[in-house]
Amino acid sequence: MAKPLLEVEDLFVSFRGAHRTTQAVRGISFNVGREKVGIVGESGSGKSLTGRTVLKLTPKAAHIDAKRLSFDGIDLLAASERQMRSIRGNRISMILQDPKFSLNPLMRVGQQITEAYRLHHKVGRREAEARALAMLEAVKIRDPDRVYQLFPHEVSGGMGQRIMIAMMLIPEPDLIIADEPTSALDVTVRRQVLTILDELVTRRGAGLMFISHDLNLVADFCDRVLVMYAGRIMEDIAARDLRNARHPYTRALLDSLPRLDRATDMLQVPSRDPAWLDGPTIRSGVAT
Amino acid sequence: MSAPPLETSGTGLKAWLTAPIPASPFQARMQQLSLKWWRLKANPSALFGLAVIVLIVLVALFAPLIATHDIYAQDLGKRLMRPSAAHWLGTDELGRDIFSRLVFGARITLYIALLTAIIVAPLGLIIGTTSGYRGGWVDIVLMRVVDVFLAFPSLVLALAFVAALGPGIENAIIAIALAAWPPIARLARAETLSIRKSDYIAAVRLQGASPLRIILGHVVPMCIPSVVVRLTLNMASIILTAAGLGFLGLGAQPPSPEWGAMLASGREFILTNGWIAAIPGTAILITSLAFNLFGDGLRDILDPRHG
Amino acid sequence: MSAPAANATGAAQETALAVSHLNITFGSGAAAMTAVDDVSFTLGHGEAFGLIGESGCGKSTILRALVGLNRDYEGTIRFRDTVVPRQRDKNFFRRVQMVFQDPYASLHPRKMVQYVLAEPLRIHGFDRHQERIDEILSAVGLGPSFRYRFPHELSGGQRQRVAIARALIIEPELLLLDEPTSALDVSVQAEILNLLKQLRRARDLTYLMVSHDLAVVTHLCERVGMMSEGRIIEEMSAEDVRAGRAAEPYTREFLEASTGYRPAS
Structure with a gap:
């Protein structure tokens, strides 16, 4: 494989509180190439924080430390806020869980997409509008001319998330970080949104960091999966092998899911081993 | 993430306050209180406000011990004296010791503030929560009453009441309370409107609880913190209104060492003997400021949305 | 008396809850929106029935009407063969x-x-408060040491256990579950589902559950009602769901979408 887009080595994120310092991410290393990488874990595992750290969108109290945190040869740790602004949205973009909170409620959605494009490309309004309409079409919105004129409160959840995807993908970023992009959506809508995301990412050869709590979904949707627990990566595994995972935590998570294919009486409740906190990451079945 | 420090180091009180498993409701409440105290301690301006309030309370409590002179004793030979060893803050136009009068004045100010709070808080809470929880015509009627009260500036309203009831400190308190409850009721109502939609209120309704039980047992406790914060912040304006009434001669009556009245009598000499007016004025300023600072700190620790 | 006799599993036990021809409309005139459209179902004693559907299909509205949080409904709700009064x-x-x-x-x-x-x-005038509290805390797997905790000191799973304890302490017969695990992590979800299963057996409870998660509903319930646009379009047994036996196209789509990700064509 070619040189990875994103390289992370020994990343630590800590929060300095009034009484003590909390380690939220504790020494994780991974790469993201032009592929779909899923990051799964339970709440508090540090998965969302990892995504935000890449864009340096962490809260003020957070302290980031890493041996290496680079995107396409750019050292993100050393990058100035000004450099980061040109990277955000342009080269790396982020899709959040609920479009309601990420769209400006006072601006027509079409305008917002147009603005997103013009922010990073020096083109005229006409051309940007045409691009925005084409993008709305690309995210399978049937009547782009009408939707262009709508305000965010007038669109449904699934439509809103498609608009978000359109807005985030229109500057043609190389890396997309999607933080639970479909958790707020119904299952049937979720499928359509994922299909669109999948198509666009694959067609453009971009990289995708897909942060989710849903193991089944990640196993089917992504190429590779990182399983996080308590700020550590427990396992780094090809998605198709996820159901044969080696790490006890991954196994326990899988076993704790109620299944549709057969009846189970009692579900497995994962027991947690403190040794995992310092244990090795299992990469493709091998402890490293 | 914001879990209390769990290590049970230390002995005695500290261990008791940080024990992971409280053994009695009292211990659990004290643990919560100690956490809040910790957070308050991290806020220097609130701590300063609290310290000043505590100081004023102590001064008021021990006024007879602190005062150096009889506050009513006139000595026309020693009128309008500058601060000196005999009279720490000088004397007023009748030769009375200003320091002693100031010390006893703290009693009156706190008396007014406290009594107003005791009248206003329950009144505002009950009317506000009932109005918010019941809705419908109850809400309409109660809120129109509030609107009528809110339509007048509070000092004007207080003036009107005092004019009707006659001047005097008790009447001033009633007048201030009547002007101060509507904002509290408004606040309690607004809080109630969001509280009554919450799942935990639906949950008690589904236990079969009566509206009275829900309002008193579940809605009011949620409103209390913001009302306490609001009242603390309002203390400043209550004290100012009281002083204003005193200044206009409608509150505490002349021989009484009320700060506003002292300020009023010092007004004549403001160009020649400025300190007579400046001293009670500064006392009013510092007390209001202390309540404001403390109120801000309280909001940070009591109100979950600011916490 | 119109209790629909065709009980899908053929369970012959006495009826705990019978809902017939329930209609709920929000708003009036031109803006009126039918949230629940002629819904009827019955629950036998000791049975677990799940209503499943996407957001806005009316499943939660039914629960709120059942418990009387929303009194504007048409139709009858019978609990143990008596029509429940509108003011519960x-x-x-x-x-x-x-x-x-x-x-x-x-x-x-x-x-x-x-x-x-x-x-x-x-509220309900029970005696032996302390013993009952200790007993229910143990039953939901928390233990008496949790008595003096405040909610913010508890994890999501522990809070849900307290909520379950609160519902069960007065020993009800029918427990309504409104997506009880959708706000929880998968491992905590497993704990709570196990607890609900075990409590149902131990206390002879009847469950009516509402969820958007097919796997969760079929895990806990023997029977499932698929809802769409305010109507129950299909009633199935959990076996049918697992085997993928669905008659309605919408149900089939929902089933397929629930089993992971396959690109939509």
Whole structure:
């Protein structure tokens, strides 16, 4: 494989509180190439924080430390806020869980997409509008001319998330970080949104960091999966092998899911081993 | 993430306050209180406000011990004296010791503030929560009453009441309370409107609880913190209104060492003997400021949305 | 008396709950929106029935109408062969309780666990408060040491256990579950589902569950009603769901979408 887009080595994120310092991410290393990488874990595992750290969108109290945190040869740790602004949205973009909170409620959605494009490309309004309409079409919105004129409160959840995807993908970023992009959506809508995301990412050869709590979904949707627990990566595994995972935590998570294919009486409740906190990451079945 | 420090180091009180498993409701409440105290301690301006309030309370409590002179004793030979060893803050136009009068004045100010709070808080809470929880015509009627009260500036309203009831400190308190409850009721109502939609209120309704039980047992406790914060912040304006009434001669009556009245009598000499007016004025300023600072700190620790 | 006799599993036990021709409309005139459209179903004693559907299909609206949080409905609701009055009384709440979706919202932030559990006992005039509280805390797997905790000191799973304890302390017969695990992590979800399963057996409870998660509903319930646009379009047994035996196209689509990700064509 070619040189990875994103390289992370020994990343630590800590929060300095009034009484003590909390380690939220504790020494994780991974790469993201032009592929779909899923990051799964339970709440508090540090998965969302990892995504935000890449864009340096962490809260003020957070302290980031890493041996290496680079995107396409750019050292993100050393990058100035000004450099980061040109990277955000342009080269790396982020899709959040609920479009309601990420769209400006006072601006027509079409305008917002147009603005997103013009922010990073020096083109005229006409051309940007045409691009925005084409993008709305690309995210399978049937009547782009009408939707262009709508305000965010007038669109449904699934439509809103498609608009978000359109807005985030229109500057043609190389890396997309999607933080639970479909958790707020119904299952049937979720499928359509994922299909669109999948198509666009694959067609453009971009990289995708897909942060989710849903193991089944990640196993089917992504190429590779990182399983996080308590700020550590427990396992780094090809998605198709996820159901044969080696790490006890991954196994326990899988076993704790109620299944549709057969009846189970009692579900497995994962027991947690403190040794995992310092244990090795299992990469493709091998402890490293 | 914001879990209390769990290590049970230390002995005695500290261990008791940080024990992971409280053994009695009292211990659990004290643990919560100690956490809040910790957070308050991290806020220097609130701590300063609290310290000043505590100081004023102590001064008021021990006024007879602190005062150096009889506050009513006139000595026309020693009128309008500058601060000196005999009279720490000088004397007023009748030769009375200003320091002693100031010390006893703290009693009156706190008396007014406290009594107003005791009248206003329950009144505002009950009317506000009932109005918010019941809705419908109850809400309409109660809120129109509030609107009528809110339509007048509070000092004007207080003036009107005092004019009707006659001047005097008790009447001033009633007048201030009547002007101060509507904002509290408004606040309690607004809080109630969001509280009554919450799942935990639906949950008690589904236990079969009566509206009275829900309002008193579940809605009011949620409103209390913001009302306490609001009242603390309002203390400043209550004290100012009281002083204003005193200044206009409608509150505490002349021989009484009320700060506003002292300020009023010092007004004549403001160009020649400025300190007579400046001293009670500064006392009013510092007390209001202390309540404001403390109120801000309280909001940070009591109100979950600011916490 | 129109209790629909065709019980899908053929269970011949007595009926716990019968809902017939339930209609709920929000708004009026031109803006009227039918949230629940002629819904009928029955629940046998000791049975677990799940209503499943996407957001806005009317499943939660049915629950709210059942417990009387929304009184504007048409149709009849029978509990144990008596039509429940529109204004629910104490006697009803003594026998029907509900567990809410979000344990972070359903517990009063300033009340200790002890108080939360004592209140229903007080309202319904139970005796032996302390013993009952200890007993229910053990039953939901928390233990008496949790009595003096405040909700913010508890994890999501622990809060939901307290909420379940609150519902069960007055020993109701029917428990309504409004997406009881959707706000929780998968491992905590497993704990809560196990607890619900075990409590149902131990206390001979009847469950009516509402969820958007097919796997969760079929895990807990023997029978499932698929809802769409305010109607129950299909009733199936959990076996049918697992085997993928669905008659309606919408149900088939929902089933397929629930089993992971396959690109939509």
